[in-house]
Amino acid sequence: RKEVEQDPGPFNVPEGATVAFNCTYSNSASQSFFWYRQDCRKEPKLLMSVYSSGNEDGRFTAQLNRASQYISLLIRDSKLSDSATYLCVVNSNTGNQFYFGTGTSLTVIP
Amino acid sequence: DTGVSQDPRHKITKRGQNVTFRCDPISEHNRLYWYRQTLGQGPEFLTYFQNEAQLEKSRLLSDRFSAERPKGSFSTLEIQRTEQGDSAMYLCASSLERLQETQYFGPGTRLLVL
Numbered sequence: 001r002k003e004v005e006q007d008p009g010p011f012n013v014p015e016g017a018t019v020a021f022n023c024t025y026s027n028s029a030s031q032s033f034f035w036y037r038q039d040c041r042k043e044p045k046l047l048m049s050v051y052s053s054g055n056e057d058g059r060f061t062a063q064l065n066r067a068s069q070y071i072s073l074l075i076r077d078s079k080l081s082d083s084a085t086y087l088c089v090v091n092s093n094t095g096n097q098f099y100f101g102t103g104t105s106l107t108v109i110p
Numbered sequence: 111d112t113g114v115s116q117d118p119r120h121k122i123t124k125r126g127q128n129v130t131f132r133c134d135p136i137s138e139h140n141r142l143y144w145y146r147q148t149l150g151q152g153p154e155f156l157t158y159f160q161n162e163a164q165l166e167k168s169r170l171l172s173d174r175f176s177a178e179r180p181k182g183s184f185s186t187l188e189i190q191r192t193e194q195g196d197s198a199m200y201l202c203a204s205s206l207e208r209l210q211e212t213q214y215f216g217p218g219t220r221l222l223v224l
Contacts, residue, residue, distance in 0.1 A: 008150075032211070043201060043215035044153065087152050096166045098143070098213065100152030 001026050004090050006101035014109050017078050021104045023088030024070045032091040033064055035073045037084045038103065044087055047073075078108045112136060114216035116202050122222045123192055130188045131219045135204030142185050143213060144177055145201040146170070153201055159185060160207065192223045 006023045013019050025033075033050035048055065050062040050071050061074040071090075075082055085103040092099065115134045123129050135142050140161050145153035156175070158166045161182040171177075174192075179185040189196055199220050203213040 004152075006152075034212075043217050045215070046212045049212070094166065096158050096160075097155045097168070099155065100145075102150065102152050 003027060003092075003099035004088055004101040006088050006104050008102050008104060010105040010107060012107045012109055013078055015078060015080060017108075018074065018076045019078060019106065020075075021073045021086055021088075021106075022070055023072070023090075023101050024068075025088075025090040025099070026069070027090065027093055028066075028069060029093035030090045031095060032098075033062075033071050034089040035060075035062055035071075036087040036089055036100075038087055039084050044100075047086070075106075078106075080108050080110060083107045114202055114204050114214050116200075116216040116219050118219055119217060120220050120222075122224065124224050125192060125194060127192055128188065128190045129192060129221065130186055131200055131202075131221075132184060132186050133202030133204075133216055134184045135202070136214055137183075138206070139204035139214070140182070140207055141205045141211065142179055143203045143205075144185070144187050145203065147199045147201055147218070148197075156187075189221075192221075194223050197221055197223045 035047040036044040037047045038044040050064045054063045059076045063072045087103045088101040117132045142159040144156040147153045157177050159179040174190045177187045199218045201218045202216045205211040205213045
């Protein structure tokens with residue numbers, strides 16, 4: 001079983017839509033969770049950390065469900081500039097290895 | 111620019127040759143990571159340094175791969191006797207040692223083995 005699993009998509013949504021991504025992880029001892037964004041042929045960049053209580057940053061909301069071992073990302077009022085691949089990241093039980101999902105591709109259509 | 115830098119950005123080599131990549135992390139970051147990314151996949155962890163100590167290595171890191179961070183600053187990743195399957199983007203990231211640390215990635219070195 002992979003450490004992190006994501007639906008690769010693609011998700012094609014119209015501008016202004018709300019879209020949600022889920023990601024499941026296998027290691028119940030993981031302590032750190034992130035969503036990264038990767039544009040085509042660019043390096044990943046941190047979108048947001050995911051905290052146990054859930055957190056929001058503008059149009060983006062991240063949630064963590066430890067019991068079911070999944071994290072989610074909700075994007076409201078999608079913009080064309082949100083088109084990218086979204087990578088779910090979870091750390092190992094040692095805390096030193098970070099496992100990335102395959103990424104979920106999002107295209108926001110005018 | 112005070113971000114993570116990597117050199118070279120692109121490398122084309124013939125099978126069997128050795129290649130070496132360099133990563134310069136953000137100056138105050140004591141943690142440094144190497145990842146490999148192939149098309150359609152997320153980055154795969156290769157190895158991790160805290161200061162000059164290499165603390166973890168992935169099982170993906172065969173004996174043809176070696177990484178160093180001699181003075182706890184820049185790092186090098188060497189691949190010996192390259193194979194076509196080594197073709198990938200090699201990403202370096204750095205971070206500070208703290209909970210929920212943010213990793214900052216460099217632009218990567220794209221390797222093509224012919």
